[in-house]
Amino acid sequence: MIDPRKSIINKRLGRVKHIIAVSSGKGGVGKSLVASTLALILANKKFKVGLFDADFTSPSTHLILGVKNAKPREEKGVIPAHVHGLKYVSIVAYSRENALPLRGADVSNALMELFATIIWGELDFLIVDMPPGISDALLDVIRLVKGINFLIVTTPSPLAFETVKKLLELLAELKVPVVGVVENMKIRESNFIPQNVRDAGFRFLGELPFDPKVEDSLGNVDTLLKTDFAIKLAKIALEIFL
Amino acid sequence: MHEWALAEAIISSVSQIAEKEGLKEVREVKIKVGELQQVEVEILEFALSELKMDKLKNAKFFIEAVRAELKCRVCEHKWSFSRNRLDKESAEAIHFVPETVHAYIKCPRCGSPDFEILQGRGVWLESVKGVK
Numbered sequence A: 001m002i003d004p005r006k007s008i009i010n011k012r013l014g015r016v017k018h019i020i021a022v023s024s025g026k027g028g029v030g031k032s033l034v035a036s037t038l039a040l041i042l043a044n045k046k047f048k049v050g051l052f053d054a055d056f057t058s059p060s061t062h063l064i065l066g067v068k069n070a071k072p073r074e075e076k077g078v079i080p081a082h083v084h085g086l087k088y089v090s091i092v093a094y095s096r097e098n099a100l101p102l103r104g105a106d107v108s109n110a111l112m113e114l115f116a117t118i119i120w121g122e123l124d125f126l127i128v129d130m131p132p133g134i135s136d137a138l139l140d141v142i143r144l145v146k147g148i149n150f151l152i153v154t155t156p157s158p159l160a161f162e163t164v165k166k167l168l169e170l171l172a173e174l175k176v177p178v179v180g181v182v183e184n185m186k187i188r189e190s191n192f193i194p195q196n197v198r199d200a201g202f203r204f205l206g207e208l209p210f211d212p213k214v215e216d217s218l219g220n221v222d223t224l225l226k227t228d229f230a231i232k233l234a235k236i237a238l239e240i241f242l
Numbered sequence B: 001m002h003e004w005a006l007a008e009a010i011i012s013s014v015s016q017i018a019e020k021e022g023l024k025e026v027r028e029v030k031i032k033v034g035e036l037q038q039v040e041v042e043i044l045e046f047a048l049s050e051l052k053m054d055k056l057k058n059a060k061f062f063i064e065a066v067r068a069e070l071k072c073r074v075c076e077h078k079w080s081f082s083r084n085r086l087d088k089e090s091a092e093a094i095h096f097v098p099e100t101v102h103a104y105i106k107c108p109r110c111g112s113p114d115f116e117i118l119q120g121r122g123v124w125l126e127s128v129k130g131v132k
């Protein structure tokens, strides 16, 4: 018995120039916020951008983007919804307000299904918001998606960085390209993260402030893009991608 | 129209197998379609016939439906999936991503959403035959 879906995935992504998984060893560090804001920033720079929420059990990009009804269309495949200039797919379109309790094998299957059936078309960037940790989803995107790059998010905490370090080591071992590491929710001066990232042999991309305005702008992309957090992320994005 | 996307995957997978096994021509492809995904077999057949080319031009596709069997991990109850109990939108969600069944169905005996899909989830290739 052969699963036919795997063989089509790289064709589906064949016209996507850069695939970037936003990931971390730790939960709650701002992956979804960074992924969503980064996608918006790049789209504002006139790039063709897709955003895929790959956190099936705890999706949150739809809340950050204020998306209510972003159902993909069906037409010989799944055609992403258009929101704020992005091509957008979240499993929320299918699970709606319900909890979706999935085991690891289910996550793998659902990921495979969506990668095999979403027609992204031509994109400059596909940003993938990953679930936390070294999970089935992480191993699957590495296994299934040729040419995927990782952008790693950490907080200033040594607790976060401990898990990030393990993730970086794993990615290096698997020869998966890493764009670099951003330090999110920075509240005071410290050289701990930049130093450790560089010592581990990776690029430190910069720091993003803890910004109390972020919480109030969730669901409103115009105000979100005006926060100090987003302005700083835009600078980092332009340094990396332009 | 999810069927077209799946048909494309089948064609691409069969072509890869033909390549790997050095087949000059593919004659027969056996496919299993799980009832959980509610694939419309006629549309799948039509899509396959439209998409087949090169080595697959003369291939015959045999499609067999497989009942979807679910088993509760909590109380071990087994039952089969039936779309009749679902509203249109939930059934459609399961069609696109069968795993969303965990959002809409619970074990009929104990009410748990923690069940296993024993068989009949989606589309599988059972065999590919041809001439070398």
Ligand SMILES: Nc1ncnc2c1ncn2[C@@H]1O[C@H](COP(=O)(O)OP(=O)(O)OP(=O)(O)O)[C@@H](O)[C@H]1O
Pocket: A024, A026, A027, A028, A029, A030, A031, A032, A033, A034, A055, A058, A060, A130, A131, A132, A184, A185, A186, A208, A209, A210, A211, A212, A214, A215, A218, A229
């Ligand atoms: N720089 C920041 N300033 C203020 N609040 C922030 C910042 N970064 C993230 N947050 C807030 O922290 C919370 C966690 O962020 P987010 O959901 O993006 O994290 P995550 O890493 O995706 O979490 P999970 O691991 O659950 O997927 C959110 O409420 C978000 O609004």
Ligand SMILES: [Mg+2]
Pocket: A031, A032, A033, A055, A060, A129, A130, A131
């Ligand atoms: Mg998240």
Ligand SMILES: [Zn+2]
Pocket: B072, B073, B074, B075, B076, B077, B107, B108, B109, B110, B111, B112
């Ligand atoms: Zn039960």
